[in-house]
Amino acid sequence: MGTLKGFLNPKKVENIKFVVSNRFVDDDGNPLEWELRALSAKESELLQTDCMIKKASSRRGVSSLDLDAALYTKKMMAKCVVKPDLNEIDIQDAYGVSCAEDVLGNMLTSGEYTALSNKLLDVNGFNEIFEDEVKEAKN
Structure with a gap:
């Protein structure tokens, strides 16, 4: 029973704080911390579904979807x-945009955007997967 209980009561995934850039500061000049959260697998799946694009039909008239x-x-x-x-x-x-998805592209420099993206890969556990694959490839 102890094992089942562990699956029924997982530890909460805590949000993390991260300084994306020293350009964003409080009234005292201290860098502002951003708060980041992990997506659930379901949230990620729904986002993926929203981001599917129809690929051109093949000669046989069969089209496919790509992310x-x-x-x-x-x-x-x-x-x-x-x-x-x-x-x-x-x-x-x-930032002259009309939706949340477009804010970061106008708000951040390309380096800041990449730093945030890399941090979010960490937060969501993707970098652990990539590290394991790199280790496997080296062996």
């Missing part, structure tokens, strides 16, 4: 950022 990885990354990042709240109208207006 638009760039769109998925953009939507995933917007969902994982808790603070700042990218859904706030004021922040969207400030």
Whole structure:
């Protein structure tokens, strides 16, 4: 019974704090911490479904769906950022966009965007998977 209980009461995945850039500071000049969260597998699946694009039909008239990885990354990042709240109208207006998914592209430099993306891969457990694959490939 002890094993089943462990599956019924998992440890909560805690949000983490991360300084994306020293450009965003409080009134005292201290870098602002962003709050990031992990997506559940279900949330990720729903995002993937939203990011499918229809691939051109083959000669046999059969079309297929492919994941638009760039769109998925953009939507995933917007969902994982808790603070700042990218859904706030004021922040969207400030960066000249009309949806949360577009804020980060205008708000961050390309290096900051990559740093945030890499951190979110960590938060969601993807980098652990990649590290294991790299170790396997080296052996």
